Amino acid sequence: MPTVTLSDALLDELVQICGEEHVFAGAAARFNRARVPSPFPVHRWDEFVPDAVVLPTSAEQISEVVKLANRERVPVVPRAGGTGLTDGAVPLRHGIMVDVKLMNRILELDLEDRTVTVQPGINMLKLSEELKPHGFIYPDNPASYPCSLVGGRIGTSGWSLIGGRYGHTRDLVISFELVLPTGEIVRVGDGGGPKVRKSSSGYQLKHLFMGHQGTLGIVTEATLELVKRPEAEFSAFYAYPSYLDAWRATGDFARSGAATLAGVVLFDEWKLAYLRRDDEAYIPQPESVKAVVALALYGNDDEVRASAKRMLRLGKASGGTYLGDEISQGDWASRHDRYATPLHGRTRDGQVVPMSWHCEDASILYSQLPAVREKWHAIAAGLRERFDMFDDWGMFAYTNGAFKPWGDYLTEIDIGIWEMQWDDESWAAWVDAKREIARVALEHGGSISACHGSCREGEVDLVPEELGGGFEVMKAVKRALDPNNVMNPGKYLLDRAYEEDAP
Amino acid sequence: MATREVGSEGGDGALTEQFVAEWRNAAYNCYSSGHKFCREVCPVMQVTRDEAHTPTAFHANVVAMEQGHLSIEDVARDYVHCTQCGACELRCPNTLFTGDFYRFRTRTVDLVKAVRALAVESGVHQPGWQRWNELTDERKNEPVLNGTPVSQEHVADWADGLGLPVGGETVLFCDCEAAFYRTSLPRAVARILQAAGVEFGLMREQWCCGGPAAEMGYVDQARRFAEHNVADWRAVGAKRILVLDPHDYISFTEDYPRFFGDDYDFEIVLVVELVAELLREGKLTLSAPVDRVATYHDACRLNKRKGIYEAPREILRAIPGLTFKDVDHVTQWSYCSGAGAGLSIERPDLTAEISRRRVERAKRLEVDTLVSACVWSERPLSEQGESQDVEVVDLMELVAQAAGLEL
Ligand SMILES: Cc1cc2nc3c(=O)[nH]c(=O)nc-3n(C[C@H](O)[C@H](O)[C@H](O)COP(=O)(O)OP(=O)(O)OC[C@H]3O[C@@H](n4cnc5c(N)ncnc54)[C@H](O)[C@@H]3O)c2cc1C
Ligand code: SF4
Numbered sequence: 035m036p037t038v039t040l041s042d043a044l045l046d047e048l049v050q051i052c053g054e055e056h057v058f059a060g061a062a063a064r065f066n067r068a069r070v071p072s073p074f075p076v077h078r079w080d081e082f083v084p085d086a087v088v089l090p091t092s093a094e095q096i097s098e099v100v101k102l103a104n105r106e107r108v109p110v111v112p113r114a115g116g117t118g119l120t121d122g123a124v125p126l127r128h129g130i131m132v133d134v135k136l137m138n139r140i141l142e143l144d145l146e147d148r149t150v151t152v153q154p155g156i157n158m159l160k161l162s163e164e165l166k167p168h169g170f171i172y173p174d175n176p177a178s179y180p181c182s183l184v185g186g187r188i189g190t191s192g193w194s195l196i197g198g199r200y201g202h203t204r205d206l207v208i209s210f211e212l213v214l215p216t217g218e219i220v221r222v223g224d225g226g227g228p229k230v231r232k233s234s235s236g237y238q239l240k241h242l243f244m245g246h247q248g249t250l251g252i253v254t255e256a257t258l259e260l261v262k263r264p265e266a267e268f269s270a271f272y273a274y275p276s277y278l279d280a281w282r283a284t285g286d287f288a289r290s291g292a293a294t295l296a297g298v299v300l301f302d303e304w305k306l307a308y309l310r311r312d313d314e315a316y317i318p319q320p321e322s323v324k325a326v327v328a329l330a331l332y333g334n335d336d337e338v339r340a341s342a343k344r345m346l347r348l349g350k351a352s353g354g355t356y357l358g359d360e361i362s363q364g365d366w367a368s369r370h371d372r373y374a375t376p377l378h379g380r381t382r383d384g385q386v387v388p389m390s391w392h393c394e395d396a397s398i399l400y401s402q403l404p405a406v407r408e409k410w411h412a413i414a415a416g417l418r419e420r421f422d423m424f425d426d427w428g429m430f431a432y433t434n435g436a437f438k439p440w441g442d443y444l445t446e447i448d449i450g451i452w453e454m455q456w457d458d459e460s461w462a463a464w465v466d467a468k469r470e471i472a473r474v475a476l477e478h479g480g481s482i483s484a485c486h487g488s489c490r491e492g493e494v495d496l497v498p499e500e501l502g503g504g505f506e507v508m509k510a511v512k513r514a515l516d517p518n519n520v521m522n523p524g525k526y527l528l529d530r531a532y533e534e535d536a537p
Numbered sequence: 538m539a540t541r542e543v544g545s546e547g548g549d550g551a552l553t554e555q556f557v558a559e560w561r562n563a564a565y566n567c568y569s570s571g572h573k574f575c576r577e578v579c580p581v582m583q584v585t586r587d588e589a590h591t592p593t594a595f596h597a598n599v600v601a602m603e604q605g606h607l608s609i610e611d612v613a614r615d616y617v618h619c620t621q622c623g624a625c626e627l628r629c630p631n632t633l634f635t636g637d638f639y640r641f642r643t644r645t646v647d648l649v650k651a652v653r654a655l656a657v658e659s660g661v662h663q664p665g666w667q668r669w670n671e672l673t674d675e676r677k678n679e680p681v682l683n684g685t686p687v688s689q690e691h692v693a694d695w696a697d698g699l700g701l702p703v704g705g706e707t708v709l710f711c712d713c714e715a716a717f718y719r720t721s722l723p724r725a726v727a728r729i730l731q732a733a734g735v736e737f738g739l740m741r742e743q744w745c746c747g748g749p750a751a752e753m754g755y756v757d758q759a760r761r762f763a764e765h766n767v768a769d770w771r772a773v774g775a776k777r778i779l780v781l782d783p784h785d786y787i788s789f790t791e792d793y794p795r796f797f798g799d800d801y802d803f804e805i806v807l808v809v810e811l812v813a814e815l816l817r818e819g820k821l822t823l824s825a826p827v828d829r830v831a832t833y834h835d836a837c838r839l840n841k842r843k844g845i846y847e848a849p850r851e852i853l854r855a856i857p858g859l860t861f862k863d864v865d866h867v868t869q870w871s872y873c874s875g876a877g878a879g880l881s882i883e884r885p886d887l888t889a890e891i892s893r894r895r896v897e898r899a900k901r902l903e904v905d906t907l908v909s910a911c912v913w914s915e916r917p918l919s920e921q922g923e924s925q926d927v928e929v930v931d932l933m934e935l936v937a938q939a940a941g942l943e944l
Contacts, residue, residue: 058587058589060611061606061607061611062589062594062598062601062607062611062612062615063587063588063589065597065598065601065606065607066588066589066593066594066597066598067588069571069597070571071570071571071572071573076600076604077604079601079604079606080606089586089587115573115576116573116588117572117573133588135586135587135588136586138586155586157576157577159577160577178572180574180576180577180628181572181573181574181576181577312639375570375630375631376565376566376569376570376631377566377631377639377641379569386639388562388565388566388568388569389569390568390569390570390571391569391570453565453568453569454565
């Protein structure tokens with residue numbers, strides 16, 4: 035049982051800052067903030083438990099907490115929705131967890147300059163409910179749309195399913211206020227005023243403070259893009275007899291040049307097999323179907339009509355079989371929820387067991403997709419052969435770039451893991467496999483992560499290799515901004531910034 | 538609360554072990570997902586924003602108990618934060634998408650009830666609930682009148698002057714809140730049924746249905762009350778039970794069959810569904826205009842637990858003069874009054890805030906009336922309605938008015 039290491043005096047100070055009802059030191063409050071949905075070593079749960087949890091209600095409170103943490107050299111871990119898949123919100127060194135969920139208000143809706151300013155604990159689905167009567171959406175639309183929160187979107191620099199058309203989190207967040215690792219409150223953005231979308235004044239700090247997994251501060255307020263609710267939506271699914279046919283078609287759709295194109299998704303044979311495990315989740319296709327491509331268009335009615343015609347032409351030319359309207363409306367509409375179905379877990383002999391979901395999210399160049407796919411499946415097969423607790427749930431590739439969705443793809447291999455079986459040996463094998471998966475991505479000129487971040491055990495070892503000299507800059511920035519290494523320590527190998535010979 | 542506790546090994550180890558054995562597979566099904574799709578739909582979570590009050594935590598705690606990290610003492614208080622509305626179960630992809638295929642359903646409500654029962658059995662009590670159930674046990678009905686004691690002597694006072702017989706094939710079960718507090722509701726129901734020519738009587742001795750006790754974990758008491766009521770039904774020759782409150786409807790269609798198995802052969806009829814049928818068959822006509830602009834509050838136990846959302850709307854559309862501004866039943870998955878499952882006893886502050894938000898949503902539709910079909914929701918909603926200038930009425934009260942019936 036992990037003992038609470040914070041002194042009573044320190045807890046009292048937290049209470050003075052955040053209020054009695056917003057400070058938790060009970061075991062259940064702490065254990066339930068130790069993990070996120072990615073595979074977790076259940077057998078080592080107590081290594082990741084925070085010492086105390088606070089639910090602050092203002093930037094000032096967070097600033098005070100961070101200053102206190104610096105004074106006492108106690109780690110601070112920011113947590114928003116707790117849905118991140120790279121363990122960003124998992125406390126590696128215990129400490130104080132700053133959970134921002136209670137800061138979930140809409141602060142300003144500016145229909146004229148088209149921005150909405152919110153606190154970091156608001157969820158996008160809830161935000162969109164409020165925007166709907168005004169005819170707007172906030173189109174940051176990850177598969178975790180109903181459960182991730184704005185603060186976590188910024189902390190991870192997330193990817194949106196309709197990012198091809200509307201941009202991803204970094205394109206949709208205009209500016210934000212954050213508490214720096216030493217407690218100062220600053221605002222960073224694209225420039226000047228908090229609502230300016232493009233500026234060349236000074237360093238472009240917005241990007242630096244996005245996707246840092248809570249290692250450079252805690253976002254307390256964000257000004258977001260408002261987008262007119264699209265008049266029309268079109269989606270289509272095509273079936274192909276082979277992966278390569280589907281891959282070529284994906285390229286054709288993505289390079290079509292249609293500005294309405296929100297995204298193209300390529301499902302491989304393994305993914306179809308996974309979805310076929312439950313005939314309700316996927317409208318059954320004949321066995322001859324080995325790969326599927328889905329695409330979606332959004333925009334004004336006249337634009338969508340014209341580009342839909344173009345897509346239908348391309349689809350036909352690619353030799354694909356149009357799968358009908360039912361799947362377009364049904365499957366595409368429920369795309370958020372199809373990811374982790376623990377009940378689809380199968381042991382080697384076909385027994386149904388509840389499995390957790392690991393989701394790889396590398397950025398892979400279009401040209402490299404077929405080769406990477408083969409290598410990744412081989413890694414998954416190796417795991418399954420050794421331990422009858424891993425299961426290959428297949429691959430997706432999604433267009434990745436905002437507004438130019440043709441060059442690289444968010445490439446996902448999903449691996450089911452029967453977590454009740456974890457022991458040190460299987461965990462070590464898993465970490466090795468993750469490192470191998472990441473290595474393949476790098477060998478093919480890609481990136482370890484398109485959106486989740488790459489600070490999980492295994493893959494993180496390759497981050498210095500991926501970033502090269504950039505990793506040295508990262509360390510220098512970290513040490514400069516967080517001299518006491520209190521902000522989410524242990525992530526991204528950043529402890530190296532504090533070693534003797536560090537820059 | 539900044540109380541400092543570290544997981545203890547207290548409580549009855551054997552009880553916990555038995556509980557964990559029963560729930561571990563279900564718990565792992567959620568634990569393995571852990572994606573929290575259910576979080577924002579939860580009415581309590583929308584207010585507290587506390588991750589320990591989510592279905593994710595409710596399931597993960599079982600895993601943590603199995604691993605020896607948490608004990609019932611550590612977690613019992615968190616499970617107070619649930620109205621057992623069922624929204625999270627509907628929103629859970631494991632139920633939504635693959636449930637039918639695997640004959641699986643995420644059963645968060647049952648889990649919450651089971652943990653509360655484990656707490657009570659292990660001697661971990663919530664003071665408000667303990668007192669509530671003691672008083673109910675003493676008086677046979679819930680202490681809904683605060684200072685004023687309720688008693689068997691007065692359980693049928695609401696029916697004064699209505700000339701209702703005792704017993705018969707069809708018996709109307711009147712919820713405690715309706716019998717002692719919002720008596721306009723049972724009177725409206727009785728008048729409507731009489732007007733439509735439905736023959737029915739009352740019980741000889743109507744005790745609380747036992748549902749609240751079951752919801753708070755006092756399972757033995759719930760069963761004793763159920764046994765009494767069933768014995769009373771049999772004694773008066775009842776075969777068909779009319780139910781005017783959704784909470785009772787859950788007790789009679791879920792708890793009682795579990796207690797009594799095949800011996801339980803009563804037909805349980807929800808008054809709202811019966812009235813919709815009477816209207817359809819022309820046995821009841823509504824001709825007195827009701828000059829109101831109203832929206833309907835989907836009672837959680839009807840909409841989310843039982844899938845009953847059509848009948849109330851059908852009735853509202855049949856009321857002349859009424860302008861009905863509907864909000865669809867799926868949107869209302871995330872709505873609640875906060876009154877259910879004892880939350881209002883242990884956390885009245887949360888009930889009030891949940892109700893305030895519900896009324897605020899109604900207010901935005903520019904209505905003057907919020908219609909409910911759940912008597913338990915009506916007290917907290919009315920309290921909030923007063924300050925927001927929205928009147929809260931029961932659907933049956935409106936029907937009685939539209940049928941020109943005097944209460
Ligand atoms: C089913 C499912 C589907 C998913 N699909 C997608 C997808 O399509 N696209 C995608 O991008 N991701 C996806 N994810 C991953 C995850 O939802 C995203 O990474 C999301 O951005 C995390 O947000 P969160 O609010 O849950 O953050 P958390 O998990 O709480 O935190 C994420 C990181 O941000 C930090 N952080 C949290 N709050 C703050 C703050 N206020 N200031 C600074 N740092 C902070 C944390 O320390 C952590 O490092 C999916 C996850 C699930 C479970
Ligand atoms: S209850 Fe369902 S939706 Fe909620 S976390 Fe568990 S599996 Fe996910």
